[in-house]
Amino acid sequence: MCGIVGLFLKNPALEPALGAHLAGMLGVLSDRGPDSAGFAVYGAGEPDHVKLTLRMTGAGDSRPFVEAFAAEIRMPVQVTQRRTHLVISVPSDMAEPAARAIAARPDELQVVGTGRRMELYKEVGLPTRVAEDFGLAAMAGTHGIGHTRMATESAVTTAGAHPFSTGPDQCLVHNGSLSNHNNVRRVLLREGIAFATENDSEVAAGYLTWRMREGASLGEALEAALSDLDGFYTFVVGTESGFAVLRDPISCKPAVMAETDDYVAFGSEYRALAGLPGIEAAHLFEPEPATVYAWQRH
Amino acid sequence: MPVVDLAATSRRALNAMLHALPPDTNETHWQVANPEGGHAIAAGLDAPVTVEIRGHVGYYCGGMNKRATIVVDGNAGTGVAENMMSGEIRVKGDASQSAGATGRGGLLVIEGSAAARCGISMKGIDIVVKGSIGPMSAFMAQRGNLVVFGDAGETLGDSIYEARLFVRGAVKSLGADCVEKAMGAEERGLLAGLLQRAGLYGAASPDEFRLYGSARRLYHFHVDNADAY
Structure with a gap:
């Protein structure tokens, strides 16, 4: 249906x-x-930045990876976590290397969407609960x-x-x-x-x-x-x-x-x-x- | 007059109340508020009562209706009056797909337009649509009458049996075995009666409509078509 x-x-x-x-x-x-x-x-969207929405596929916390990645590119990376998803904002020219670094860790992270303005969240469970878990009601x-x-x-x-x-x-x-x-x-x-x-x-x-x-x-x-x-x-x-x-x-x-x-x-x-x-x-x-x-x- | 507010009462409770009405009930006029597109509102009624619904309804409103008069003061979702047996259902707005599907009797009036598959497999119901109808309408229509003031979408009356289709506007295309037929005095009289019953007598003259029906070429297996199976 x-x-x-x-x-x-x-x-x-x-x-x-x-x-x-x-x-x-x-x-x-x-x-x-x-x-x-x-x-x-x-x-x-931030000027000259790209947002990557990542789903944490592993049981562990993926934020250390993101922090290590920020150190690697010598740039601050903004991270917002919503339950199983992270949204990281990186300078536009770093979007490609970021996606590659994430693709190398399929057991930890998966890119579900990228874009200047788009954020994308999905999960199993009753839709009302999924929307609550990700805080959809507060999004503009x-x-x-x-x-x-x-x-x-x-x-x-x-x-x-x-x-x-x-x-x-x-x-x-x-x-x-x-x-x-x-x-x-x-x-x-x-x-x-x-x-x-x-x-x-x-x-x-x-x-x-x-x-x-x-x-x-x-x-x-x-x-x-x-x-x-x-x-x-x-x-x-x-x-x-x-x-x-x-x-x-x-x-x-x-x-x-x-x-x-x-x-x-x-x-x-x-x-x-x-x-x-x-x-x-x-x-x-x-x-x-x-x-x-x-x-x-x- | 009972007024049931669906913001406070469940649809199941409403339908249970309506199903419990004896044929000689004194509660003959009901009003339903806040339908909010809910499904199966006033489905399965079997009593000579009138139910007025103030707002839009969802799927299968008035399905299987017997004897009751149901008025929807809004739009109707998929399958309004599906398998209606008798009585009358009037939709003041538009109807979604499959309006009057498989209906065996009674009158369905849609004052707006109906979407795809209006009157699909109709078996004796009369349907009057003041607007237009969507594609694939009256598919395999067996019995009854479909009257359309506006236009009909693609493949009208595909594989039609003995239903009559009266269309005033343009027909985008006719389905397999559906053809235009000459309208005689009998059909004109029938159409005038339908317009009268729908409260639309005078809104259009029967002479403005064209009649479509079955060419009866698909009724029997034809050996020349054996390769197609």
């Missing part, structure tokens, strides 16, 4: 409450996906997406939880299942897109990363996905400044959207949107099948 949510703010006055709204939306959709949950939030930002997972095709693991991020400040949540993901993955591997799991949804994320790397806009990448990705899907996608929704041509998976002067919101069901401010007067609609909906911050 799975539940997905997304919130894209037009009115900056709502930014301090982004996480609180997103947490409420995720909580409501717990019964569509009680196995695991995850979310990505586009918050503040311009937009965010989230997912509640009911695993049907693969194990309930943190690695199988959404969102998936395959490029800087890019993330995707998916309700559905793709049928040609193995073929598409092989093509993308040749194009230099890296995958951390065998998950079909990660392939969708990688596909969009590849298209955008080749010069497509987010909307154009999703248009192309309509002919290259086969299966059932409702996708909600975030980039540093964009937010987009796409449903497969037979609209197999549910989707409801609300738009006001203040925000654009997505939910698998209306229930997830019912608590948003001004929802009574919002323009409510179901996205049409095989139609790209994209919004951009200016």
Whole structure:
């Protein structure tokens, strides 16, 4: 089943409450996906810095590694820990070496997302609890997406939880299942897109990363996905400044959207949107099948 | 008049109260507040009562309805009036996919638009949509009537049996074995009756609609198609 949510703010006055709204939306959709949950939030970014969201995969404390790494690059590294995840902020030119150093320690740390503004958290457990553990309600930002997972095709693991991020400040949540993901993955591997799991949804994320790397806009990448990705899907996608929704041509998976002067919101069901401010007067609609909906911050 | 606030009372408790009503109940008019998109609200009713729901409902509202009149003053989620037997369900806003699916009787009126698969596998229900309907509507529709004031999406009436589809606007495409048919006096009279029952008589003339139905070419196995199996 799975539940997905997304919130894209037009009115900056709502930014301090982004996480609180997103947490409420995720909580409501717990019964569509009680196995695991995850979310990505586009918050503040520091100039010339990149944020790496790391999941601590080992039992030990990974902070000594981060401190050693800071000493190695002779730069202060800001670390924020939220339960099993660390967010480290490094100067942009140090992002590559940092990622390499982390990749050398797969038993301790795994990069789940990188970007100027994006932070990404996911974990097994009831979505309400996952959101609480990571302190989502207190997070501020311009937009965010989230997912509640009911695993049907693969194990309930943190690695199988959404969102998936395959490029800087890019993330995707998916309700559905793709049928040609193995073929598409092989093509993308040749194009230099890296995958951390065998998950079909990660392939969708990688596909969009590849298209955008080749010069497509987010909307154009999703248009192309309509002919290259086969299966059932409702996708909600975030980039540093964009937010987009796409449903497969037979609209197999549910989707409801609300738009006001203040925000654009997505939910698998209306229930997830019912608590948003001004929802009574919002323009409510179901996205049409095989139609790209994209919004951009200016 | 009982008013049930779903912010304070569970949906199970509401449905249990409605299911317990005897056929000769004096509590014939109910109001439901704060539905907030909840599922299966007023599903499985079997009493001549009216239930007014103030707000948006989730999946399967009024499913399996018998005799009751249900009014949704908002939008409805997936499968409103699914497998309705009799009675009337009126949605004042839009309906999500599979509205009236497999319905066997009664009248479903959607004053807004309906999404994909409206009237899928309908078996005798009458559905009147004042707006438009989405793709794959009336798929395998067996019996009953679907009236659409607006447009119909792709593959209308694919593999249709004996349901009648009246569409006033444009049909994006017809599904396999669905064809336009000539509308005679009988169908015009039937349509006028449906508009009357839906409270929409005068909103459009039956002459503005076109009729679609089954070409009856898919009813039986045809040996020329053996290779397709």
